[in-house]
Amino acid sequence: CNKFLDTKPVDSITPETYYKTQTDLDRALAAVYDRLGDRRTYGCGLWGFLNFSDEFYVKSQPTGYMSNTLDASMLELNRCWEALYVGIERANMLLDHLDGAAVPDSNKNEVKGQALFLRAFYYFVLADNFGAVPLKLTSTKSPLEPNIPRTPLPEVYAQIVKDMKEAEGLVKEITYYGFGGRISKSAVQAMLARIYLTMAGEPLNDVAKYADAKEYANKVIISGKHALNPSFQNVFIRLSADEYDIKESIWELEFDGNNQGIVREGGYVGSWMGIYCPNIDTGFGYDHVHITAKVYNVYEPNDLRRDWTVAPFRFVPNGSGTRAPVTRTNWSATQIYERSVGKYRREYEKARPRDQDFTPINFPMLRYSDVLLMFAEAENEATGPSAEGLEYVNKVRRRGFGKPVDVADPAVDLPALGQQDFREAIRAERFRELSYEGIRKHDLVRWGIYVTTMQQQVTEYQTNMPANLSDAAIKQASRVTSRSVLFPIPNTEIAVNPYVTQNPGW
Amino acid sequence: QNAPATSTSKNISGKVTDAENEPLEGVTVQLKGKQLTVTTDAKGVYTITVPNIKGAVLSFSMVGYSSKEIPLNATTSVYNVKLTSTQTDLDDVIVIGYGTVKKKDLTGSVGQVKVEDVKKAPVPSFEDALAGRVAGVQVSAVDGQPGSSNLITIRGGNSVTQSNAPLYVIDGFPVENPNNNTFNPDDIESIEILKDASATAIYGARGANGVVMITTRKGKAGIPVLTYNTWAGVQKEIRRQEVMSPYEFVKYQLELNPSSFKDIYLKDGKTLDSYRDVKGVDWQDHIFRTAPMQSHSISLTGGNDKTRYAVSGNLLDQQGIIINSGFRRYQGRMVLDQSVNDRLKVGLNVNYTWLRTTGQIATSGGENGINASSYLFFSAWGYRPVTGDSLSDLSLLEDAFDSDITTESDLRVNPFVSAQNAHNKAFTNVLLANAYLDYTLAKGLKLRITGGVTRNGNRREIFNNSNTAAGNIRTTYGRANGVNGSVTNNIFSSWLNENTLTWNKRFNKNHILNVVGGFTLQKTRSQSDGFTANKIPNEGLGISGLDEGTPIVNVSSESEAALASFLGRVNYTLNSKYLFTASFRSDGSSKFASGNRWGYFPSGSVAWRIHEEKFMRQFSFLSEAKLRASYGITGNNRVADFAYLSVLRQTGFTNGSGNSTPGYYFNNAHIPGSAPVEVGNKDLKWERTAQMDLGLDLGFLKNRINLTVDYYNKRTSDLLLLANLAASTGYLTGYKNIGKVSNKGLEFTLNTVNIDNKDFGWTTNFNIAFNRNKILELNYDQPSITTRVQGWNDNFNNSLPYLAKPGLPVAMYLGYLYNGLYQVEDFNKLPNGSYSLKDEVPNNGQDRTLIKPGYMKYKDINGDGIVDANDQTLIGNPMPLHIGGFTNNFRYRGFDLSVFFQWSYGNDVLNANRLVFEGMEARPFLNMFKSWEDRWRPDNTDATLPVAGVTSPNVYSDRVIEDGSYLRLKTVALGYSLPDALMKRIKIKSIRLYAAAQNLVTWTNYSGVDPEVSVRNSPLTPSFDWSAYPKARTITLGLNVTF
Incomplete structure (x- = not known):
């Protein structure tokens, strides 16, 4: 009788029977990457309606989900949180089952390194936008598992760094792949530089991390694998034309097709x-x-x-x-x-x-010019300005002006500056170089000037903007208040997880 | 025997029994015309000495039995007499699980549907006539779409997220989700509804929601009977939503945006008054029609002692009251029973049904379905009645789209053209075949083996041509996908084998024992496949042109489930006064992991037929009094087939993000992804419902009055809950056994024979039921569940109008309290002429700066000066206080009249239509409900509705929660049977002509089209009204001929 009741699913796969072959691992890993392109993460939200800063407003949207009207029940914000944790669960599931696969260790390591990076990256996005979040490092085995509280922010970052460093030793060089869609050693190192810079700024203010940021930016620079594309425009033309430039574009998010077939991976x-x-x-x-x-x-x-x-x-x-x-x-x-x-x-x-x-x-997640600017910023904050840092900033500037990158050009180059002036110069250069790459709000928050900047922006809109456009912009910017450095913890978590507390002001 | 020859005095004796040879105690035996009386003893035996045998007559009488008179003769001294019961109702055989029982011997709570009454309603499916027929059985329609199913809940819903539909047992064959439209109502012999645990526990794991037993008509021994039943009639919508006239519409448009609409509506010297007498286009005139419906049934039954047969067929054609919608059924059945010899009997029952439903689904937004404007009635009510170009507006009727509407997110489409072009067809083929073998092993011991298969094939075709919203380039979907279509096939099949042994034994006259034991096996399999094609080049080819398009989503899935069960039941009757029933079933289901696979479901009940007691004799008016008590446990296993397993999937993702697959492009080459999508729960087990029932059956005046009262108390625990999980788990939902729900209620059924003469008869049935539903407990981490209504209108995605919380019913309405309108006094007038809300006046959930005079206010409950989510409160209860029905049947000579009322009282309905059509979606050229006339204007400040062009936070409030109570004159049927004398002459057994009407009158305060509506029905989201297909009033003429 029990045999009669032993039906087996014929239409779906269970984790116990999967993760065996190289194809299984490749597909499981593709699913971890997949959440990067969700509409509420980097498909749109995290460079758009969930990422308001002084670089953009959303046209003609005084109300609705694109108007910076956030609260815990906002569907798009809930979906963003969900997408990130789904990505984490997919990575956890893969990492939990990886050892049992019948593939060579070197292949396992390559997969493991990418999965670790992506899990850490999803946590980084969570920590950056929501603060302390529940840190979960194994896959969910049952709906009955107890809920977990928010892990203190330093511990979340410690885990992110730990995973990233482990990934650094496992993933392949970017030249092995020849395209920027995979996580390569350069991508891990450059991301570590960004993470350390973040830890050194608001809200952790762990200034010792500036040195680490410099070290990791430097690792990318001295790897000899990267250089600026002589043409700023060409960087983006290549992204649009689905051509790679692994020297400049260290990590890019891949979109493809026109969403009119079975596979829909357009952005x-x-x-x-x-x-x-x-x-x-x-x-x-x-x-x-x-x-x-x-x-x-x-x-x-x-x-x-x-x-x-x-x-x-x-x-x-x-x-x-x-x-x-x-x-x-x-x-x-x-x-x-x-x-x-x-x-x-x-x-x-x-x-x-x-x-x-x-x-x-494709969307640029990490560019070499960012690495150069990160080096200069980290070094300036850690030990003050240096000729090396100044040169890196000037390389970026020369390229921006259409000049040869490596040839000093007094018409374009910044002179040597004091620490404070250099800080301002770097910040302005980041604005010029990296606008519309999903990084501006992040920079303003870690510099501790997000709220004041947005308040100034309200005045700017009121003063200088044509009346037919200003309504939406003013409303969107004026919704940024002291609480806005973090999003509210969404309902989809807080309503069912009693151990999670809400962020201040929400 | 030596009869004394000389004396006329004689001792007479004998035994009095009932129709089943059971001895009758207490029968009065009287010598007619004399005082001499004796009564029968416990063995039914009497002895009487008759002084003068010549011409003597003995009369035998007893309450509940028809009297008998026996003339005596000189040669006989023993007269055994059989009395027939007048309590035919109590002798009715009732179908219960794995057997039948006489109504008087019933210990559980079983509601019997008066099938004859149900058949009088001119409806396609018996479901449509079931509401109000049986106490405690709530039947309500989703809406009026032809071919749609009703929602049947017995004694309140147990489950919070899983189905509350009862189990159906069709000729002994348990089916979980049958399409009841497949039945020809004329084929149905009886419908019993098992309500309490004593009755349902024999169905164990699937009995918790109650059981509907349907028995189809069998052949009867005798001369062949050929019947032909037909009816035909028309349907018309019960009620229309009134919308604004062209004049009112133009006036509103000019208020909305005076500058731009002036150019459109007041050009060429026209003024507002020019529109006063313009008829414009009344869209509802164009999409509604008076729709014919007809049904033809023919059946032939007959047989002899050994062979009995029934063959029948039905054709039903219902055109919908909305153009291009309808329902059609072809159905045939064959039933054969054959006695092979004294011990062996076999039989076969085969039914085949073909169904087709057509037409745009009013409650579905189709492919565009996240936007309110993609629904049928958004356009039917909102499409403008008049353009400014000419006052005749022929082009409005012809063009598929309104050329003045350029906003892409507005999917408004000419409802007339769209309905005409809608191709949404569902074809269903259902085969039900079962066979049995009865073998008498020994006296009283019978083996029954049954086997059956059911196969339900469903094919859905959707084709969106360029005259529909989803296929026209004007909409986002149409532009992306071009002319598109899809075909989906679902096949559900199952087989069942049941083996039971039944032992009937009587130990002397006081002990009667009936024992059933058996085991059953059932397997179900579901499969579905299909595909969608876009950019179809030749739209004229329709569905057959799909292969020329670009294939998009291919679906192919399969699943199966198995159930094995052991069951047993003992009925024991002591002295025909005390009745005991105990049953037990253990079910093993493949839906749970091996450790939790088996569930055990016991029940027990007792009944005491009080009126059989001697001390009750004095109450001669009381012909029946029975007390019943039962307790038992039943289960529910309505979860996905493999809910205990975690699942990885590679396709079939729809998350609105454009990423329909979990894969990724690397180096411009796609790698499909494999992602965990469901987390299994290996600890998952049965949901258990423990139910106590106390019942009282009373009969008065030889059972001319029958009253049944039941009180029940159900408690469902280990609730199978599709629980929300914290998103940090990586999953949004997972199945858990958590939470408790209680349902308590009272049911009354009163049947009376008011008048029963040769010429005139009048009977009444009245039933009323009260149910109180309450959540006792949810899982600890989830203090309450709030639920949004998805897909009707994406503006409302952030507002969650349903609350489930311990201490409250499973669903309550949650929202804001409407607090009238902002008046000019609430504002400071600024130098630039604009208004600024005074500081002490709370906002209404939106930015203070956006609020203007005439905007709506919501109550600031917590008084913090800010209206936000903390100011939400309970604003209504969708559960009725009581439901019921009231039937009166009259007979006068050849005429018969049946009048049936049905009601629901005390339930609220969320009328979401008013959230759009009372000014809130101020889209240009969108017409509004008539009620929008009473909007705020500087000269109409005490209006009920806000100012034209109001923007509002998209929230639900008590303004749109309405009392959904109704009383409906549901069925009226007047028939005339032609006189027998005439029939004899023309060799026809009977002819009955009749007129019947359904949904004749509805009394309600509900402002919408019909209060019986639940377009997003689930236990958590009941009674939501948005773009429902209106219910029809049907008037028919019919003919029954029996040869």
């Missing part, structure tokens, strides 16, 4: 954050994530990055509908606030036919 880069265009075939751009004049004005004259980052034109339709012909039309010199983000341009997209929403444009 919103270029459409939700892109040049306004009402024609699908040309490359539809909603221009939801919309520039601020502050970005435009941060560039010095002749800095070529300005008119790439903030597009000087848009596509004007002749007729109505999404197929009406459009004309590329320049903005007048005074039309600043009207302009769109220009970093990701759909004209370079290769997938056909183009989709209105979904693009194959």
Whole structure:
């Protein structure tokens, strides 16, 4: 009788029977990467509507989920938290079962290193946005497992660093892969630099970590595997055209296709954050994530990055509908606030036919210029300015002005500066170089100036913005208050986990 | 025998028995016309000395039996007499699990549906006529979509997240989720509803939600009987939602945005008054129709002592009251019973049904379904009645889309064109076949072996051509996918084998024993497959053109479950006064891990037929008095087939993020992902419901009045809960056995024969039931469950209107208290002319700066000056205080009349339609309900509704919680049977002509179309009204002919 009752699932796989072959491991690992591209993580939210800063506002959205109206019940915020923990669970599940696989140890290590990195990265995003979070390092075996409380922030970071360092010894070099979509040793090291910088700033203020940040940035620099692309624009053209540049683009998030087939892995880069265009075939751009004049004005004259980052034109339709012909039309010199983000341009997209929403444009997670700037910042904070740090900043600047990267150019180069001035210079340079790469809010928070910056931004909008645009921007920015350095812990956790406390002010 | 020849005095003796040869005690035996009387003893024996035998007549009488008179003769001295019971109702045989029992011997609570009454309703399915027929059985419609199923809950819902539907046992074959539309109501012989644990525990693991026993008609020995039943009639919507006239609509548009709408509506010298007499397009006129419905049933029954047969067929065609929707059924059944010899009897019962439902599903947003505007009634109510171009507006009727609406997120579509073009068809094939073998092993000992198969195949076709919202490039979905369509096949099959031994034994006259024991095996298998295709080049080909498109989602899945059971029951009757029943079932289910696989479900009950006691003789008006008590435990295993296992999956993800698979691109090459998606619970076990029932059956005046009262107390523990998990586990839900729910209630059923003459008869049935449902406990980590209503309107995703919390019913409405409107006095007028809310006036959940005079206020319950989620409170209860039904049947000579009322009292309904159509979705050109006329204007400040163009926090409030109580004159049937004399002449057994009406009148205060609605039905989200298919009023003429 018991045999009769022993039915076996024929349509699904259980963890006990999986994770055996190389294919099993590859697929399990792909699923860990997958949550990076969720719409509420880096698919959109974490460079868009969940990442408000002074570099953008969301056009025409005074209310609704894209208007910075956050609370614990907000669906998109809940989904963001869920996506990150789903990614962690997928990594935990893989790491728990990896040892039993019938593949060579070197292959296991390669998989393990990536899984450890991704788990640590998801925790980093959680810690960065939500503060102390429940730290769970094994997979869930049963719904009856007890809930876990928030792990103190230093312990979360300690685990992130531990995992990242272990990953560093396991993953392959970027040159082994030849593309930036995989986690490579450079990606781990550069991410460690970012993590240490974060730990050194708000809210942990563990300033000893500046030295570690410098060390890890330096590891990438001295590896000899990386260099700046001579053309700033080309970095983004390659992202749009699905061409790799492993020297510059250390880690990029891969999107592909037009979401019109069975596999749907397109993203919103270029459409939700892109040049306004009402024609699908040309490359539809909603221009939801919309520039601020502050970005435009941060560039010095002749800095070529300005008119790439903030597009000087848009596509004007002749007729109505999404197929009406459009004309590329320049903005007048005074039309600043009207302009769109220009970093990701759909004209370079290769997938056909183009989709209105979904693009194959990859998103830059870690670029070499960031590493150079991190080195300079970490060193300046740890031991004060040095010629080496100054040179790294100037390399980034020279490239921005279209000059040869390695040739000193007094017209462009920063002079030697004192620690405070150099700090400000680096911060401004990061703004110029890295806008619309999902990093600005993170920088402002760790520098401890997020709230004040956004309050100034409200005044800026009230003063300088055209009235027809300002309503949404003012509302979005003015919703940033002292509590906004962290998101609320979402309902999907707090309603069922009594051990989790809410963040202050929420 | 030596009869005394000389004397006329004689000793007469004999035995009085009932129809089953049971001795009758206490029968009055009287010499007619004399005082001489004796009574029978416990063995039914009497002795009487008759002084003069010549012409003497003995009369035998007893309450509850028809009297008999026996003329005596000189040669006979022993007269054995059989009395027939007048209590035919009590002698009714009731179908219970694995057997039958006489109603008088019943110890449990079983509701019997008066099938004859149900059949009088002109409805496609018996379900549609079941509401109000049996106390404690709540039957309600989701909405009026043809071919949709009803929700049946017996004695309140036990489960919080799992199904509360009862188990169906169809001719002995347990089926968990049958499509009751497959039955031809004419085929149904009886419906019994097992309510208490004593009755349901024999179905053990699946009995907790009650059991509906359906027995189909068998052949009867005798001359063949051919019947033809037909009816045909029309349906019309009961009620329409009133919307604003063209004049009112234009007036509103001009208030909404005077500058831009002036250019549209007041061009060419038109003024607002130009629209006063414009008829405009009444969209409801175009999508509703008076829809015909007809049914034809034919059956042939007959047989002899050895062979009996019944063959029947049915054709039903129902056109929906919305154009291009409908339901059709073809059905056939064959029943054969054959006695092979004295000991062996075999039989076969085969039913095949083909169903087709067509038409846009009103309660589904289809492929675009997260946006309110994608629903049928959003367009049917909201599509504008008039454009500003001309006053005749023919183009409005013809164009699939309103060219003035350019917002992409607005999926409004010409409801007339859309309904005409909707291709949404479901085809269902159901085969039910079962066979039995009865073998008498010895006297009183019978072996029964049954076997059966059921196969339910369902095919759904959806085709969105360019005249539908989902297939037109104007919408996001249509643009991305082009003309698109899908085909999905679901096949559900199961087989069952049951083997039972039944032993009937009487030990002298005082002890009657009935013992059943057996074991059963059942296996179910479900399969589904299908695909979707986009960008279909030749839309004229319809579904058959899918292969030319781009294939998208391929579905292929399969699962199975097995159940093995041992069962036993003992019925013991002592002195025909004391009845005892004990049953036991153990079920093994494949749905649980091996350690928790077996569940044990005992029950016991006693009944005391008080009126059989001697001391009750004095109460001669009381013809029946029975006390019943039962207690037992039943189970529920309605979880996914493999809920105890964790699951990895590679496809089938829909998370709205564009990532439909868990894979990733590396170096522009896709690697499919494999991700854990469900976390299994190896400790999962049965949900257990313990139920106590106390019942009293009373009969008065030879059972012309029957009253049944039941009190029950159910407690469900180890609740199978699809519990929310903390997201940090990596999963949002998981199955747990946690929580307790209680249902307590009272049920009354009163049947009376008011008048019963040769020419005129009047009977009444009244039943009423009260149920109190309460959560006793949820898991510790989850103090309450709040639930959002998904998919109806994404603006409301952050508001959760349902609360489940210990101490309260399983679902309560949660929300804000509507507190009227902001008036000018609440504001400071700023120098620039705008209004700024005074500091002491609380906001309404949105930014203070957005609030203007005429906006709605919500109560600041905690008084902190800010209206936010902390100001939510309980705002309504969807559970009724009582439900019931009231039937009166009249007969006058050849005429018969049946009048049936049904009600639900004290339940609230969330009318979400008003959240959109009372000004809140101020989309351009969107028409509103008539009630929107009473909106706030500077000259109408005491309005009930806010100002035109109001923005509001998207929350639920008590403003849209309405009393959903109703009383419905549900069925009226008037028939006339042609006189027998005429029938004899034309060699027809009988002809009955009738007129019948369904849903004739409804009395309710509900402002929506119909209060019997639950478009997102689940235990946690009942009674939600949004874009429901209206229910129809049906009027038919019918004919029954029996040859």
